[in-house]
Amino acid sequence: xxxxxxxxxxxxxxxGGFVDIGDLxxxxxxxxxxxxxxxxxxxxxxxxxCAYAEMSGRIAAVSGRAVFDLVRERLGxxxxxxxxxxxxxxxxxxxxxxxxxxxxxxxxxxxxxYLLWVPVAAxxxxxxxxxxxxxxxERIFGLAGLALLVFAVALFALPTDWARLGHxxxxxxxxxxxxxxxxxxAVALFAxxxxxxxVFFFSSGGVEENWSTRDLAHARSNVLIGFPVGGFLALSxxxxxxxxxxxxxxxxxxxxxxxxxxxxxxxxxxxxAVVLAFFAVTFGAALETGLSAAYAAAQYFGWQWGKxxxxxxxxxxxxxxxxxxxxxxxxxxxxxxPVRLTEYxxxxxxxxxxxxxxxxxxxxxxxxxLGDRVNGRWTNLLGALFLLLIVAASxxxxxxxxxxxxxx
Amino acid sequence: xxxxxxxxxxxxxIVDADGRLVGRVxxxxxxxxxxxxxxxxxxxxxxxxxxxxxxxxxGRLLVAVAxxxxxxPPVPPLRVPLAQVARLDSAVRLRCPASELPPSPxxxxxxxxxxxxxxxxxxxxx
Numbered sequence: 173x174x175x176x177x178x179x180x181x182x183x184x185x186x187x188g189g190f191v192d193i194g195d196l197x198x199x200x201x202x203x204x205x206x207x208x209x210x211x212x213x214x215x216x217x218x219x220x221x222c223a224y225a226e227m228s229g230r231i232a233a234v235s236g237r238a239v240f241d242l243v244r245e246r247l248g249x250x251x252x253x254x255x256x257x258x259x260x261x262x263x264x265x266x267x268x269x270x271x272x273x274x275x276x277x278x279x280x281x282x283x284x285x286y287l288l289w290v291p292v293a294a295x296x297x298x299x300x301x302x303x304x305x306x307x308x309x310e311r312i313f314g315l316a317g318l319a320l321l322v323f324a325v326a327l328f329a330l331p332t333d334w335a336r337l338g339h340x341x342x343x344x345x346x347x348x349x350x351x352x353x354x355x356x357x358a359v360a361l362f363a364x365x366x367x368x369x370x371v372f373f374f375s376s377g378g379v380e381e382n383w384s385t386r387d388l389a390h391a392r393s394n395v396l397i398g399f400p401v402g403g404f405l406a407l408s409x410x411x412x413x414x415x416x417x418x419x420x421x422x423x424x425x426x427x428x429x430x431x432x433x434x435x436x437x438x439x440x441x442x443x444x445a446v447v448l449a450f451f452a453v454t455f456g457a458a459l460e461t462g463l464s465a466a467y468a469a470a471q472y473f474g475w476q477w478g479k480x481x482x483x484x485x486x487x488x489x490x491x492x493x494x495x496x497x498x499x500x501x502x503x504x505x506x507x508x509x510p511v512r513l514t515e516y517x518x519x520x521x522x523x524x525x526x527x528x529x530x531x532x533x534x535x536x537x538x539x540x541x542l543g544d545r546v547n548g549r550w551t552n553l554l555g556a557l558f559l560l561l562i563v564a565a566s567x568x569x570x571x572x573x574x575x576x577x578x579x580x
Numbered sequence: 581x582x583x584x585x586x587x588x589x590x591x592x593x594i595v596d597a598d599g600r601l602v603g604r605v606x607x608x609x610x611x612x613x614x615x616x617x618x619x620x621x622x623x624x625x626x627x628x629x630x631x632x633x634x635x636x637x638x639g640r641l642l643v644a645v646a647x648x649x650x651x652x653p654p655v656p657p658l659r660v661p662l663a664q665v666a667r668l669d670s671a672v673r674l675r676c677p678a679s680e681l682p683p684s685p686x687x688x689x690x691x692x693x694x695x696x697x698x699x700x701x702x703x704x705x706x
Binding site for chain 1: 606
């Protein structure tokens with residue numbers, strides 16, 4: 173029974189780690205503009221992130237080392253420093269977008285401008301990181317994030333034409349908006365599904381929780397159940413937006429519009445669930461991105477890191493954490509629209525994806541770290557195919573953003 | 581002991597006897613014995629040592645940042661005598677606890693000027 177509970181809780185963390193502001197924005201926009209035509213992107217993304225999260229979990233459990241920890245040994249200090257700077261910047265921009273999401277959820281709940289909520293949200297995120305236990309933190313926000321299921325429920329109350337949804341998912345079309353826009357949205361959705369911070373966080377979390385080879389099965393089941401459930405939640409976001417907005421071809425620019433169909437279908441209770449879900453997934457992701465930014469820096473330089481030691485024993489780690497959160501606040505205080513910031517963040521994430529995923533595949537084949545637990549032939553085949561997609565998305569991201577003027 | 585320094589030693593994580601993270605092998609100091617044979621004397625760790633190894637403007641920037649966050653720059657690298665190394669696997673494991681080595685100046689500076697001033701900095705949150 174206790175074991176079952178532990179697995180359930182681990183799965184919750186994985187779900188919480190999967191859905192964030194990127195999914196809320198990218199999935200809803202894809203649904204509103206192209207119906208279900210991007211469902212396959214989610215499927216591919218989930219398969220890929222499962223494969224790579226399993227590898228990084230295995231590396232953490234067997235070698236006791238987190239992913240970024242090994243990047244410098246494999247790439248040398250110069251290339252790894254470039255990797256660090258790029259990953260850290262993108263992670264901090266993601267943190268800013270997540271904080272913006274928290275503030276927008278609070279604006280939905282209270283009616284007060286999100287700009288007032290940004291400092292409050294940032295202070296709360298920092299306080300949780302300073303004080304709350306790691307497992308507790310992951311589980312609370314994972315569980316609350318399940319409120320996102322309300323989108324799947326709403327589909328039954330909305331005038332959903334299931335046959336049309338299914339048809340749309342299987343017959344991919346550009347809905348008269350042009351293929352370059354279709355592919356731009358596909359790249360953004362893909363980047364939101366496989367965000368680099370997810371693997372930093374997953375592997376560093378494994379090290380923090382002292383995983384050993386005995387925890388491998390546990391880690392694997394977390395990934396193989398949690399991420400697909402997260403993918404299902406993202407799919408229901410696409411479907412709701414498709415039902416509510418696709419027929420008229422409205423474009424989605426605010427979180428408000430993402431929530432509205434659920435409020436229409438299920439009333440006040442539905443809206444309350446949506447606000448709770450938005451808050452939980454963005455707050456949870458803000459915690460993860462904040463930690464990931466500090467993990468990356470500490471692991472590159474070899475500093476003491478983590479929540480298991482007191483902050484004064486990991487002073488450099490906690491200083492980077494604090495600076496990252498403050499930078500996130502500064503970015504939002506320029507009054508940049510958090511949804512626009514999320515769109516830019518997804519393009520940049522797509523560009524840096526190979527920097528995270530290539531080293532994982534290389535290390536997962538290194539007997540020096542993994543002994544006989546290196547990748548098997550099928551995992552390598554899957555990993556290599558997925559890496560090709562990642563490189564394609566990375567190369568295409570900026571040209572597509574320019575051609576389509578960020579998908580307008 | 582036969583060892584490929586660049587592949588198996590350089591850039592590895594250094595871990596003390598209690599599992600605390602000390603730093604990375606940012607550089608290696610050689611010495612020459614009476615017969616004129618060079619041998620590995622110390623492992624060097626610290627942002628300054630790394631900066632000097634990387635060189636160029638990026639290296640100088642790393643050194644400058646480290647010097648900014650200390651009371652009396654320039655920061656010397658922390659020298660770990662080879663005799664303190666217990667074994668070498670995916671990390672360099674030391675015989676002694678980190679408290680027996682000189683502390684990192686940047687870590688101490690940030691602890692004194694920033695982290696210790698925030699309430700609750702003495703308790704691990706786990």
